[in-house]
Amino acid sequence: MATNETREFPGTYLFDSKMAKKGYGLNKMCYSFNNQEARDEFNADPDAYCDKFNLSDAQKVAIKEKDIIAMLREGGSIYYLAKYAGLLKLNMQDIGALQTGMSVDEFKDMLVKNGRGDV
Amino acid sequence: MANIIGGITTSHIPAIANAMANGLEETPYWKPFFDGYPPVRDWLNEKKPDVIILFYNDHGLEFFIDKKPTFAIGVADEYHNADEGWGIPTIPPVTGESELSWHIANSLVEDGFDMTICQEMKVDHGLTVPLNLMWPGYNYGHVKVIPVCINCEQHPMPQPKRTFVLGQAIGRAVASFEEDLNVVVFGTGGMSHQLDGERAGIINRKFDIECLDKLVTDPEDLTKYSNLDLVEIAGAQGVELNMLLAMRGTLIGQVKELHRNYHAPISNTGSGLMLLEHTMPEK
Structure with missing residues (x-):
């Protein structure tokens, strides 16, 4: 297999180097949800909590609208997004x-x- | 001499822990899954292994993508679980095995596998669910566990051919350990599934069963797949086949299938339980 090979899989958002960079803040925020205090802080003021992790406008909209596909497009990894889903009781x-x-x-x-x- | 007496493949999804916590094992949805386990538990209780080497992936408890090890090995005397984001009750600690762990770590680096070596590491459902499946009621404290964590979350990930030879190197390392210990190796996770995207919900039963067959008879054939092949065939998280392949790699002697139970779906996944007996040729 060639180095740096990429392939397109329709309906699949491969979490690769580009996504890891693009989604860093979003994933870092979701990773923080391992802690109850972080979940409480997010629930108290979601916008302020998103700003703490420098989320882009598109990422903030995706979080607000609970739009999983948009979160994936904006670099979210399903493993960290799962923690946001847990916070939403999904x-x-x-x-x-x-x-x-x-x-x-x-x-x-x-x-x-x-x-x-x-x- | 330390001796690997068997290998086990099992699912590790969090939904299993929830089902066990809520006593759902006998419900129509879960029964075909849980019915597979008693023969494996009986075998473990009869053989009483001293050590479990457990291949799993960390789903974002210990490791974040700030620093993401490709391969990590725990060398601690004890491991703890913690809140993974959904507030599940924290469970009893997992007992570690420092001496054999360090021996394996030393041997692997010598052998060209540059492991991340962890003296502290929180272990997530990928490790704890299989232990609780084998010793329900969290009664796994008597067995010593060596966690080996494989990156399955962020590309680039180690390729199947690499995880298989990692397993082989661990098999050689165990065989060169002086102390008489019986070891069983768990390959956890899988099988086919995809959690993310519009393509979520993929399960490839035919491929999963083919993989289980090949894990018994011809595991090297599975190393022809790249991770991207696995994404295509078995879904984005189908790459968790790497943990099963690593387990199979450790079985460098003779292998005999003792038990198997494939069931799908559990949650979003195909579940492959298999018990392999392993014997080394007489020297």
């Missing part, structure tokens, strides 16, 4: 539904079908 099926535009039940049905090997 599980991975909720997140899957939000990203695919399905209802949570539709998303779960798709997982069952994929798990059976139907597709």
Whole structure:
């Protein structure tokens, strides 16, 4: 495999060097949510907390609108975004539904079908 | 001489911890998954390994992307879990094994694997869920654990061919340790899944089963895949196959499959439980 090979996978946001740089502040904020005090501070004033991590305007809008796809586009890594999802009390099926535009039940049905090997 | 007596593949997703905490093991959704485990628990209770070498990935508890080790090994006497962002109750500490850990670390660097060596490291669900699956009720304190953490979160990640040879190097390191210890190696995570993007929800049952088959009979064939191949075939987090391959790499002698249970989906993933017995040829 060639060094620095990149490939496009539609509907997939590879967390590579470009994204790691672009999303650094956003991911750092989400990483901070491992601590309850940080979650409390965010909940008390989300905008001020975003500013503390120098989030871009696009990142702040994505956080405010709970727009997971926009967060990914702006350099978010799903592993750190999962901590923001936890703060919002969303599980991975909720997140899957939000990203695919399905209802949570539709998303779960798709997982069952994929798990059976139907597709 | 330290001796690897077996290898185990298992899922490590947080949803398992929640299911166990809420007593959901016998519910229709979870039963086909949990029903796979008693034979593996029985085997572990019969063989009573002294040490578990556990391959996992850290999902953002100990390591952030400010400094992200490609391969890290713990050499501590004890490890702790902590809040991973959803306020789960903190669980009992994990017992470590410093001497064999350092021996492996020394041997690996000598062998060309430049490990990050950790005397303190918080361990996340990737490590604790498998231990609690094998010794439910968090009754894993008697077994000594050596954590080996592989970057599966940020590209560039180590390629499958590299994680497999890392496993082989660990297998050689264990075989050269003087003390009589029985060791079992866990490869945790996977199998096919994708959490992020519009493509979230991918599970590739056929590929997962093929991987389990190949892990028994021809693991080197799986090293033909690059991480990007795995993203394409098995989803963005399908790269967690690397932990299973590293485990299989440590089994440098004869391997026999004793038990297997593939079930999908659990949460967003395909789950592959497998128990491999390992014997070294007589010297």
